[in-house]
Amino acid sequence: MAHAHNKASGARSAAINEGLANVLFDVWLVSRATTALIDTAVQASGLDADEFAIYSVLASTDGITPTELARWMAAPTTTVSSYVKRFERRGHVRRTSNPADGRSHVVTLTAAGRQAHAAAGELFSPVLDEATQLLGTDVDETHVRLQALHDIVATMSTRDSDSSQG
Amino acid sequence: MAHAHNKASGARSAAINEGLANVLFDVWLVSRATTALIDTAVQASGLDADEFAIYSVLASTDGITPTELARWMAAPTTTVSSYVKRFERRGHVRRTSNPADGRSHVVTLTAAGRQAHAAAGELFSPVLDEATQLLGTDVDETHVRLQALHDIVATMSTRDSDSSQG
DNA sequence: TGTATATAGTGCGATATCGCACTAGTGATG
DNA sequence: CATCACTAGTGCGATATCGCACTATATACA
Numbered sequence: 001m002a003h004a005h006n007k008a009s010g011a012r013s014a015a016i017n018e019g020l021a022n023v024l025f026d027v028w029l030v031s032r033a034t035t036a037l038i039d040t041a042v043q044a045s046g047l048d049a050d051e052f053a054i055y056s057v058l059a060s061t062d063g064i065t066p067t068e069l070a071r072w073m074a075a076p077t078t079t080v081s082s083y084v085k086r087f088e089r090r091g092h093v094r095r096t097s098n099p100a101d102g103r104s105h106v107v108t109l110t111a112a113g114r115q116a117h118a119a120a121g122e123l124f125s126p127v128l129d130e131a132t133q134l135l136g137t138d139v140d141e142t143h144v145r146l147q148a149l150h151d152i153v154a155t156m157s158t159r160d161s162d163s164s165q166g
Numbered sequence: 167m168a169h170a171h172n173k174a175s176g177a178r179s180a181a182i183n184e185g186l187a188n189v190l191f192d193v194w195l196v197s198r199a200t201t202a203l204i205d206t207a208v209q210a211s212g213l214d215a216d217e218f219a220i221y222s223v224l225a226s227t228d229g230i231t232p233t234e235l236a237r238w239m240a241a242p243t244t245t246v247s248s249y250v251k252r253f254e255r256r257g258h259v260r261r262t263s264n265p266a267d268g269r270s271h272v273v274t275l276t277a278a279g280r281q282a283h284a285a286a287g288e289l290f291s292p293v294l295d296e297a298t299q300l301l302g303t304d305v306d307e308t309h310v311r312l313q314a315l316h317d318i319v320a321t322m323s324t325r326d327s328d329s330s331q332g
Numbered sequence: 333t334g335t336a337t338a339t340a341g342t343g344c345g346a347t348a349t350c351g352c353a354c355t356a357g358t359g360a361t362g
Numbered sequence: 363c364a365t366c367a368c369t370a371g372t373g374c375g376a377t378a379t380c381g382c383a384c385t386a387t388a389t390a391c392a
Contacts, residue, residue, distance in 0.1 A: 023309050037326070067370060101369090102370095104370050135314070143192060249378095
């Protein structure tokens, strides 16, 4: 991602919203704004928003295969493959062989990787705090709605790609 | 985006969620899953999820400048610039001069562009319907939460980029 | 009205994303 | 234990994204 550009329309022009008022479009808009915000926030750490998210996943798993990661973040395996290669080049990630499957391997954050993640986390924290504070009592509700929506979308995706062949 | 890959983990592995339970991370996950889903859904129309979203914005505005569009979708102007160029190459978009500002111009969907958007819309519709149906009575609440979150994030972004120089 | 500063948009180059085709290893079936 | 369909992962090439530097126009202000 790494755009971290300037300005966003705080006051949404109502006229444009006509015909655009649906949850999936909402997700798109929110996500773009959020990514931009976090890109800017964590920029100094050398990570962008997507990378920070991925490092977070890695940090909370100790050990995940590229395919699992790809499913998790709904990305093509080739994309994950190049992410891992990049992170490895930075010395932030290590591959260890997967005892359970010889074709596969397990990806883990190195100490440097955890440190980079922590640094980005320091920058991310106040942003999350402010957003949380602005949401006020709605935080939990928002979280629940997002989780529910994710489950729905994930289920739909899974069904679509499973058994394409009848 | 245009990934439209395979499979997503329908059942979220609870263990991984530790430390990842925050609204902004939620947004990232939902958005990735949604984009993947819509990429696949509208693929046959020749548009990807992002393009469909942008065409939707264009369709509901008749006439927007690149900068306005960039603010709307929280993208760098260079990115919007290449989007517009691409759409123009496809014959889906037309530029007309902006009477209000000589540096600028107004971007509009052509008839072919509206048609492409409609075609993608046909493919998108059932997906939105199903998601809506699965959300049930929560749709409105979800929509409201997403809008609220968007306003918050947009406000934060705007403040950050306004008056960087004191 | 002349000069300074800010904004709209683009060309270009570096890097990222991801589809296709491929290799290597797995697991089921006879 | 041979065969065969299937899955994990990667190299490569086409295209997309976006920062930097630049041009053209607009606005502020003396």
